[in-house]
Amino acid sequence: DMDKISAHLDDKAPKNAVVVGGGFIGLEMVEALAKRGLNVSVVEKMPHVMALMEAETAGFIETEMKSYGINIHTNAGVTKINADSVELDNGTIIDADMVLLSIGVRPTLQLAKESGLAIGEAGGLLVNEYLQTSDADIYGAGDMVEIEHRVNGKKVRIPLAGPANRQGRIAAENALGGKHAYKGAIGTSVVRVFEAVAGITGLSLKQARSLGINADAVVVHKEAFTSYYPGSEPVTAMLVYDKDNGTILGGQTAGYIGADKRLDVIATATATKQTISDIADIDFAYSPPIGTANDAMNMAAYVAENKMTGYSPSITAAELDDYIKENNPLIVIDVRDVFAFEKSHINGTANVPLELLGPNVSKIPKDKPILVYDETGKKGHQALRTLKSAGITNVVNISGGHTSLQRYATAVGFTTIDINLLPVEEKSLDQEEKETKEQTTTAKEEPKQQEENSTLVVDVRTAGEFMGGAYPGAVNISLDEIMSGYTEGFGTNFDREIIVYCASGARSAYAQQVLRQKGYTNVKNGGGIAMMMSRR
DSSP states (O other): OHHHHHHHHHHHOOSEEEEEOOSHHHHHHHHHHHHTTOEEEEEESSSSSSTTSOHHHHHHHHHHHHHTTOEEEESOOEEEEOSSEEEETTSOEEEOSEEEEOOOOOOOOHHHHHTTOOBOTTSSEEOOTTOBOSSTTOBOOSTTEEEEBTTTOOEEOOOOHHHHHHHHHHHHHHHTTOOOOOOOBOOOEEEEETTEEEEEEEOOHHHHHHTTOOEEEEEEEEESSOTTSTTOOEEEEEEEEETTTOBEEEEEEEESSSHHHHHHHHHHHHHTTOBHHHHHTOOOOOOTTTOOSSOHHHHHHHHHHHHHHTSSOEEOGGGHHHHHHHSOSOEEEEOSOHHHHHHSOBTTOEEOOHHHHHHHGGGSOSSSOEEEEOSSSHHHHHHHHHHHHTTOOOEEEETTHHHHHHHHHHHTOOSSOOBOOOOOOOOOTTOSSOOOOOOOOGGGSOOOGGGTTSOEEEEOSOHHHHHTOOOTTOEEOOHHHHHTTOOGGGOSOTTSOEEEEESSSHHHHHHHHHHHHTTOOOEEEEEEHHHHHHTO
């Protein structure tokens, strides 16, 4: 098939391609065709691509596809394929010079049936734990057989290369007189679409609950390796677990760096029936360019423990609609800074940055349910604990925060809230290297003499944080630069009023101390960005 497709591309030079099916193979073909210069559309019958995954995980992949100009048609089926177009059941007509069907795998069982071999309830060749069919002298392996799912114990077909290879080895060993039992599979699978990676293992939350398991899930977004090290990107980990005993049932990961590593951790934990407490206590490899002192998997386990004990109740983005329907009227508080809030938020939400929540907690009603969220869930947890400490008991945090909300809204949308989607970053396949934009600020220049008596406001966060929004008139001199001895931006007037600030006030407190040691006598800590903005 691949040879024929390649020959067609070379001989016919099509311009528009439609891929029917948004699963693993379909999305790999989407990327391959886009890299051959075609305008590509993908059609998926389910509500989002990668139907096996949670909507917010799929939303991460869909955003990456859109950034490369891929057209996505979900909740739609193909009704007709014409010579130069494809017609969908929602009335859409898509230009198409070529169409690829990637709509699932079905085993060819004719020989097995003619041989009188038993077929299982899932539609595959029935085998026992030693991969013997109903005829003990005939063994089966690969995509055609039914195997046991290691989490729920049910017979399933898992057409994946990894399990198929292991089954082939075990079947051969047993056919030669061995007695090697196959323990089953958990369906671990991962996909890379352009630069984005996402994977799934074990059971999803929906699958677990449909089986009657008292299951729950949490989501964290944490840097794959130390944030101050160049190139760090957030990685997402979702843990699905049994609330009765903490046993890990499965999970999903997503990110540009490190998603596969965390998926393997969840797969190992699922296969060996470890608990969230086991994961919380594992020492994962740490070095600044490789990981963090508390890995994303540690953090996911901590969040799950906090949820299980009731210390920090949370809901996932997928549970938000039901929660709002059951808790109306509801007060929703966005604890991010004003710049993030202005870019995107749940409509009707009150913006109370975390640094200002404590001083204003007396203004929040205690007789209504409170829903809090931040960007990733971390500050949402801190806000929840602040409110609970003040006697407000009915508080819930959104697990994964605004990041998860954005991804879920991208994939399937909400029915009870309105949230404006952030613009999709345009990416180009022609760009072999990412352009590095030189970021310069007036703080790096020698200050003019007449300015040396005016108040200097310095943002000591990183350049990336500064670009996301800063106090008006502030200059950006990061804490690292101050620590390395940079003083040109502060001038020679050592009595000049200098106000330093950061995200929370912690880094600016350290910057204040360093500048005082360098001889600047009038340095004040402005605290966090929210506190600075409140003083305007």
